[in-house]
Amino acid sequence: MGEPLNPDDIRYITVNGIRTRYLDTGSGTPIVLIHGGHFGIFVPMGIEVWSATVHPLARHGRVLAFDKLGQGWTDLPAADEKWTFDSVLEHATAFLEQLDLTDITLVGHSRGGLLATRLAMELPTRVRRLVVVSSASTAPAPPGESDMGFYDEVERTAPTDLGAEGVISHYHSAQAVAEGPLSPEYLRIAAEMMEGANHKAAVDAYTRTSAEHWIPSLGRAKRKVFDHLEGPGLDIPVLVVWGKDDRSAPVELGHQFFDLLARRTSDCSMYVINRAGHQVFRDRPEAFNNMVVGFVNT
């Protein structure tokens, strides 16, 4: 699972009134890592998912990662009607602008792949390359079909008697194929996040507002991406990475996404890694990191 993140690399910045936790290390061309999940999902997520990614990439450039709006230790949206994908996009846009990053390689995992793709569309002068990882959110799907079935089942079958660490381990086992448990360090950090006020408030607010706000906004964001990919396409190099054994975002979805992408976006490629699940960058960090380094160097 890689080394723990270095506390000295972790910073806070306030963007659009939202206190935002992020990581910044190394120097050179910025690579910005965007984690998956969304606010209010039952297991919290933040920059720590990149613990096997940050240090190897930082030998080749500046690596940044941030907790998305309402996740990790970044503030929650300010009002019910702000619990939308548009707010997540607005916050991420403001973050990149406030740090005045250019020549960015965006790496977005899962839901973060959809966000990264929308950012590449919105900020063409800042985003130079895009990596979409294991992102069912970005892949074509029958309209109106929920993409939460896998996670609903993971939540339903979570142990009820092992506390936050038990739930987090259960979630991880469902997503990843690597042998061995999560590190005690990661479990401690994720459990602290899960038991924190931020996460509990996010689950409450999401449960209350998602049908009205989040779910429709996610559908709109996906349609915008598909319209763009079927229309002008992307003018930047795009790399798609997928784990062959992904159970939550099966690789067939990846192939469908790549087929759609490849129609109009000339400079794209797809990399599928065997014996890797949804968290492909944790199951097979060396293959993943080498691929991203090679891509940044093109």
Place this chain on the structure above:
Amino acid sequence: MGEPLNPDDIRYITVNGIRTRYLDTGSGTPIVLIHGGHFGIFVPMGIEVWSATVHPLARHGRVLAFDKLGQGWTDLPAADEKWTFDSVLEHATAFLEQLDLTDITLVGHSRGGLLATRLAMELPTRVRRLVVVSSASTAPAPPGESDMGFYDEVERTAPTDLGAEGVISHYHSAQAVAEGPLSPEYLRIAAEMMEGANHKAAVDAYTRTSAEHWIPSLGRAKRKVFDHLEGPGLDIPVLVVWGKDDRSAPVELGHQFFDLLARRTSDCSMYVINRAGHQVFRDRPEAFNNMVVGFVNT
């Protein structure tokens, strides 16, 4: 199409009585490039197909390439019953042994992918990594079905009034999707090969012997590979590379090969490049070369 090969890098060696042309440049871990086609096919092929590959890879290691038995400027098999895949394998094995190469990364294209895979099976102490590129020869196919349909059609539709260079350009256009014609340098070299005694004798001998020798031996070689992949699998890292727009070896064949490979061979991955045809390393050299360099470094 890259820089022309440097004449100073080209050598001759006699292995098992076969005078063999090869290229050797750079220093460090050896990367051995194995071209496609087979002796007696209507358009000749040799180490020059790697002109966009050799110099970029040689910045990271020692790069070797050789003309396979009966192709390019390597001698033809000595007797009719030697016009088999087994002879090609025997010659390539002797070549690697005579140069005493170890820690080899083998890169095999098309028919050369089948040869590279058989070499990896036969020489486990020498071959450290395997790259299979656009290789219908290595992919599962209905038993008994000819894999020459695409090339039969290319040959049938070749211009009859434009000489060797016209036929070579026609063949290249059918295989590749890159814009622009072949370089005059490549055309001159390939036409010289096509008009040489070696090539004409190969076409005659192949036409006379292939039904009895080549075709059955190719079928046996494929079955050996499949049995091995379904049985123990390969113990080394394997990378599969394919052009998304390959017309002679459609990417669906690549997916089938990767599915078979991934069952037992833990450490494997597949890289598909958009806007690239059968000669993916010439259509998209930068993406191809970066991928191979990253793979060698794992």
